[in-house]
Amino acid sequence: MPAASILIKPASANCNMDCRYCFYKCLSSNRAECSKGFMTDETLEQLVKGAIEYADGFLTFAFQGGEPTLCGIDFYRKVLALQKKYNTKHLEIENTIQTNGLLIDEQWAGFLSENHFLVGLSLDGPRKIHDRYRAGYDSGGTFFNVMHAAELFDRYRVDYNVLCVVTEESAKYAAAIYHFFRKHDMTFLQFIPCMDEEERTRRVRDDGNPAAVTASSYGKFLCELFDLWYEDFSRGVQIDIRMFSNLAQLTAGYPAEECGMNGCCSCYFVTEGNGDVYPCDFYCTDEWRLGTVADSFEELVQCERAKRFVEISLQKDERCQDCSYFSLCRGGCRRWREQPGTEKPGCNRLCEAYRMLFEHAGERIEVLGNIISERYRTGVSG
Numbered sequence: 314m315p316a317a318s319i320l321i322k323p324a325s326a327n328c329n330m331d332c333r334y335c336f337y338k339c340l341s342s343n344r345a346e347c348s349k350g351f352m353t354d355e356t357l358e359q360l361v362k363g364a365i366e367y368a369d370g371f372l373t374f375a376f377q378g379g380e381p382t383l384c385g386i387d388f389y390r391k392v393l394a395l396q397k398k399y400n401t402k403h404l405e406i407e408n409t410i411q412t413n414g415l416l417i418d419e420q421w422a423g424f425l426s427e428n429h430f431l432v433g434l435s436l437d438g439p440r441k442i443h444d445r446y447r448a449g450y451d452s453g454g455t456f457f458n459v460m461h462a463a464e465l466f467d468r469y470r471v472d473y474n475v476l477c478v479v480t481e482e483s484a485k486y487a488a489a490i491y492h493f494f495r496k497h498d499m500t501f502l503q504f505i506p507c508m509d510e511e512e513r514t515r516r517v518r519d520d521g522n523p524a525a526v527t528a529s530s531y532g533k534f535l536c537e538l539f540d541l542w543y544e545d546f547s548r549g550v551q552i553d554i555r556m557f558s559n560l561a562q563l564t565a566g567y568p569a570e571e572c573g574m575n576g577c578c579s580c581y582f583v584t585e586g587n588g589d590v591y592p593c594d595f596y597c598t599d600e601w602r603l604g605t606v607a608d609s610f611e612e613l614v615q616c617e618r619a620k621r622f623v624e625i626s627l628q629k630d631e632r633c634q635d636c637s638y639f640s641l642c643r644g645g646c647r648r649w650r651e652q653p654g655t656e657k658p659g660c661n662r663l664c665e666a667y668r669m670l671f672e673h674a675g676e677r678i679e680v681l682g683n684i685i686s687e688r689y690r691t692g693v694s695g
Contacts, residue, residue, distance in 0.1 A: 315368070316371040317371075317581075317582070319372070320375045321375065325341070325348045325586035325587070326378070327380065329380055329383060330449055333448065336508065337378070337597075340595070350586045352587075356606060357395065360584055360606045361392065362395070365402065366610075371406075372404045373408075374409070376408070376410040377410075377411045377594070381411070381412065383416070386421060389410075389430075393408075410430055411476065412433070412435070414461075415449070415455060417461070419469075432466065436460075436463070437477050438477060438494070442482075442483045442489070443455070443456045460497075467498075474499075474502065474503060475502050475503070477505070479505065484526050484530040487538045494552075495550075495552065502552065508526075508662075529665055532666035533669070536670055543677055555570075555571060558570075564678055564683075565682040573645065573648070576643025578592065578626035580593070582603075584606060585597060587605075588607065589602055590605060590613055630661075644658070644661060645664075646661075
């Protein structure tokens with residue numbers, strides 16, 4: 314049995330925010346059931362028990378949404394109790410949660426700290442940038458709410474990182490965004506390019522998604538961001554940007570920690586509120602439902618639909634095979650290679666962006682890879 318990661322949506326697509334670029338709101342609206350409801354105690358117990366039976370050595374429970382804090386703290390107390398009850402194999406278990414921060418108060422911060430949850434906090438940068446797309450249902454901005462959550466995390470010493478969505482508009486402000494996070498001592502950062510999910514799901518509005526970032530804009534953003542980050546790195550300032558760290562690992566000959574950067578899918582398990590299981594967060598669709606938590610995870614990963622999901626991701630556009638940057642790009646996440654109406658992959662929609670970055674920073678990325686190789690060789694960490 315392998316180490317395992319289970320991504321859980323205990324509140325399904327339900328959320329207390331109305332982000333204008335939300336991919337899961339778009340994806341779930343194309344299912345027969347948009348919301349799969351809140352997870353029951355029975356479903357939760359089946360999930361925890363089954364995951365522990367399946368995993369070996371290490372197991373991650375990653376709670377996302379929608380907004381997972383809508384389930385309340387008591388739900389997560391039950392999670393911990395069930396993990397303790399069924400972990401007779403003495404697995405190392407990690408709990409993570411991705412939140413928009415709106416419900417975080419002192420009780421939540423204390424609970425997350427005491428129980429060693431790793432938290433992802435969604436924050437798009439300075440107020441003007443963040444509030445453009447991350448609004449509450451009253452259409453008001455959420456910036457101050459999120460910053461209050463970050464202050465509580467700092468006060469209670471919660472381990473957290475920041476997830477920032479890069480839109481066509483915010484891509485113009487790489488320096489402002491980077492310096493904002495640096496000013497507030499937010500040193501673990503993940504940047505996610507905003508995609509036009511309506512185009513991907515073949516239900517395109519006349520105006521598309523105005524937030525979706527173009528490849529050229531994203532490329533300029535990455536180049537500017539890398540320059541700022543590398544300058545700090547060269548001066549000993551430790552800021553971890555997930556994409557750059559993963560590129561360095563690939564250059565050093567190690568797999569990327571971020572699945573989409575390895576160029577193929579691994580079929581991790583995503584469990585919806587009602588117990589339905591899917592192979593990936595971006596494919597929680599009727600077409601790709603694998604089964605439920607009533608099935609064993611071993612059966613789910615061996616089912617024909619799961620195997621097909623992985624097989625499709627192994628296909629690459631012919632242009633990728635001869636590309637000098639293939640070892641770094643690997644074709645990119647399958648989601649960015651899809652072509653409407655066919656399973657045959659196209660070229661990554663962000664190909665131009667990655668080419669811009671590799672041409673601009675390739676030598677410096679190689680330097681980082683050499684540093685990692687040397688650290689592995691000598692056993693030095695950090």
